[in-house]
Amino acid sequence: MGIQKDTVKFNVGGKIFETTATTLANAGRNSLFGTMFDENWNLQTHNFDEYFIDRNPDCFAVLLDLLRTGELCIPSNIPEKLLHREALFYGLLDRVRTAKWGQFDGNRLRFSQSVMGQAPGDGTAIRAGPDGGCCVVHGSMVHVYDWMLEEHPPINLDYQRVNDVGWIESETVVGVSG
Structure with a gap:
């Protein structure tokens, strides 16, 4: 990977955030941030001082922290439905779920129990x-x-x-x- 150490500034809903290309690359190719890199994972600069995103800055802070640390900390003032919408917009929904529940591994799935119906036809x-x-x-x-x-x-x-x-x-x- 040819990740640069350039910093990137975002103006999200009027609040300025600064991060590194390395942190943004943690979002993966299928994210909004993945589109900011070329095929060699080099940040594509467009001579912008900052990128403006007209979204919720509080949720952006949570998602950026997730990319930095791998940990999900949702403040009580952010409704989960709002965070869901923002994570979906940025292409980070799988990252949020993984941070909360762990990496999905089909080998960890196991049959727990079956529930029988109480009357004929119950399903x-x-x-x-x-x-x-x-x-x-x-x-x-x-x-x-x-x-x-x-x-x-x-x-x-x-x-x-x-x-x-x-x-x-x-x-x-x-x-x-x-």
Whole structure:
């Protein structure tokens, strides 16, 4: 890799950030920052004093710190939905998830248990959401997980058996009973 030691300035929503090309390269080729490098990982300079990005500066600070340290520290004043949107914009969603949950390794997957239905016809439906979350329905219980795989309070539909579920967002799911 031909990473230069040049510093790069960003004006994100009116706040100035300065970092190195090496830190930006940690974002990877498929990120917004990856487009700033040539095929040899040399920073492509455009004679700009700074790059302006019209985005949230607080989230940018969190994501830049992630690229610097590999650790994810989300201040309480930043909603996770906002960080999700910003990480998606910068192409860093996988980095955020890896920092929170560890590197995905298919060899670590294992069968934990199966859940049997309580009555004939009971089944389990699992639906993924477009934002990376998912919901799992079994019988009358619906478990919803957001994009960071944090579980929201389960929804108990008492004695109404749910056959399927439709995902709208982590706060809105539609159950189909039968």
